[in-house]
Amino acid sequence: ETGVTQTPRHLVMGMTNKKSLKCEQHLGHNAMYWYKQSAKKPLELMFVYSLEERVENNSVPSRFSPECPNSSHLFLHLHTLQPEDSALYLCASSLSGGAKNIQYFGAGTRLSVL
Amino acid sequence: LAKTTQPISMDSYEGQEVNITCSHNNIATNDYITWYQQFPSQGPRFIIQGYKTKVTNEVASLFIPADRKSSTLSLPRVSLSDTAVYYCLVGDISGGYNKLIFGAGTRLAVHP
Numbered sequence: 001e002t003g004v005t006q007t008p009r010h011l012v013m014g015m016t017n018k019k020s021l022k023c024e025q026h027l028g029h030n031a032m033y034w035y036k037q038s039a040k041k042p043l044e045l046m047f048v049y050s051l052e053e054r055v056e057n058n059s060v061p062s063r064f065s066p067e068c069p070n071s072s073h074l075f076l077h078l079h080t081l082q083p084e085d086s087a088l089y090l091c092a093s094s095l096s097g098g099a100k101n102i103q104y105f106g107a108g109t110r111l112s113v114l
Numbered sequence: 115l116a117k118t119t120q121p122i123s124m125d126s127y128e129g130q131e132v133n134i135t136c137s138h139n140n141i142a143t144n145d146y147i148t149w150y151q152q153f154p155s156q157g158p159r160f161i162i163q164g165y166k167t168k169v170t171n172e173v174a175s176l177f178i179p180a181d182r183k184s185s186t187l188s189l190p191r192v193s194l195s196d197t198a199v200y201y202c203l204v205g206d207i208s209g210g211y212n213k214l215i216f217g218a219g220t221r222l223a224v225h226p
Contacts, residue, residue, distance in 0.1 A: 002157070035216075043158070043216040090157045102148065103214060105157025
């Protein structure tokens with residue numbers, strides 16, 4: 001248990017569906033991250049929120065829409081996805097600022113787009 | 115951001131010490147070196163972090179030479195459960211958030 005909880009753990013959706021991934025952290029952190037990990041590929045940083053403001057958006061297609069309502073919760077809203085979006089989506093959190101702000105990861109959501 | 119280079123894969127046997135070396139020739143003054151472990155279908159897990167010299171915790175040791183252009187993760191007496199992908203990352207963690215760029219990592223296989 002890392003203190004970062006992601007739901008659901010598995011998700012299957014069609015290309016026309018709308019779904020959301022949820023991440024919750026119980027570590028008192030104030031920075032949260034979304035990563036994508038495709039098969040046999042390194043983790044790709046998608047979005048970063050620091051103090052509830054988006055500070056990083058790595059050219060992610062608009063069919064992925066993040067939301068950070070408070071420092072403990074992070075969502076990734078999905079709509080009209082493509083089969084190539086099938087991957088493991090990981091959420092992480094850390095303290096912002098200062099030394100040793102190590103990232104703690106959730107177990108991920110395994111997404112399959114049909 | 116400093117790029118890192120590490121071996122794609124390594125094999126070891128139970129009870130042996132494993133050393134994984136990471137090269138980061140362009141490391142900047144403010145950069146820290148962080149190692150993560152990842153099991154299949156799970157998120158990476160922090161192992162150890164250091165800036166210079168040697169750092170040791172209950173899981174591993176991290177050796178960093180004076181020029182900081184490389185680092186070595188040492189896992190003492192590995193077991194089958196240490197089979198995983200190990201990532202070396204270098205980045206400035208003094209800012210508002212910790213921007214980590216993951217490479218391909220080193221796939222460690224521990225055999226009986």
